[in-house]
Amino acid sequence: MEVTKSGSLALLRCAKRRALPAVATPLVAALLLTPGITRAQTGGAATAESGALQEVIVTAERREERALEVPVSTAVLSGESLAVLGTAGQDIRQLAFAVPSLNIESSNGRTFPRFYIRGYGNTDFTTFASQPVGLYYDDIVQENPALKGFPIFDQQDIEVLRGPQGTLFGRNSPAGVVKIESMRPQLNQFSGYGTISYGTYGTSNFEGVLNLPMGEA
Numbered sequence: 001m002e003v004t005k006s007g008s009l010a011l012l013r014c015a016k017r018r019a020l021p022a023v024a025t026p027l028v029a030a031l032l033l034t035p036g037i038t039r040a041q042t043g044g045a046a047t048a049e050s051g052a053l054q055e056v057i058v059t060a061e062r063r064e065e066r067a068l069e070v071p072v073s074t075a076v077l078s079g080e081s082l083a084v085l086g087t088a089g090q091d092i093r094q095l096a097f098a099v100p101s102l103n104i105e106s107s108n109g110r111t112f113p114r115f116y117i118r119g120y121g122n123t124d125f126t127t128f129a130s131q132p133v134g135l136y137y138d139d140i141v142q143e144n145p146a147l148k149g150f151p152i153f154d155q156q157d158i159e160v161l162r163g164p165q166g167t168l169f170g171r172n173s174p175a176g177v178v179k180i181e182s183m184r185p186q187l188n189q190f191s192g193y194g195t196i197s198y199g200t201y202g203t204s205n206f207e208g209v210l211n212l213p214m215g216e217a
Contacts, residue, residue: 072165075099078157092152095178099160102178111149117162117176134165134173137180143172154209156181187214 077098084098093104093113103116114122115133122131128144135142142148152158158180165173194208 073162075102075160075162076157077160082152082155082158092149094152095158095160101162102160106149110151112145113148114145115148115175115178117160120175130172132173132175134169134177135180136169136177138182139179141170141172151207152180153207154183156183183209186211189213 077095081098091110093106093110096102096104101118103119103121104113105116106113114125115131115135116122117133121133122129124130130143131145135148137150158178161177161179163176165177169177190211190213192208192210195206197205199205
């Protein structure tokens, strides 16, 4: 039987018509699923919007400023980050594991620590030598290395300022400054906490803080 050109076109059209339902079925299914996908994407966007970054306030220039607006390379530790340091034995050397470019070493355990920022630090190892990294506790300089090994607890935040800070913190800070701010007292409420821990070699640690109100609430 001879098949003409017009006959071939007719057979092709017939085959296309038969294939249309098969193609249309997944297309309709995709259209039906589209609203659900849109809702999921919208919900994800709402979650992302609600999880906004918390604003970080620092006092690197002796006044409260947003960390993003301070013209100083700054690292800030607060909240859970400081709690982790507390579980590490309250050793100030643990700061080196949380702050990039900060190194703290000691030949006597937690006592007499030596600070380095960006590789610049103590080169004079005598007991009373000034160190290029200044340590400030509530804006009071801890010049002697013996004063720099105190336990870290009940702190509000810790700021590490990289680079020379002589303009605001004096001559003994060409490498940078480590600022430690203790928790501020609440004058109208009673609060406190206490912890006890025990380690190997008979090591024990007791920590406690008590906040007493002054005057009437």
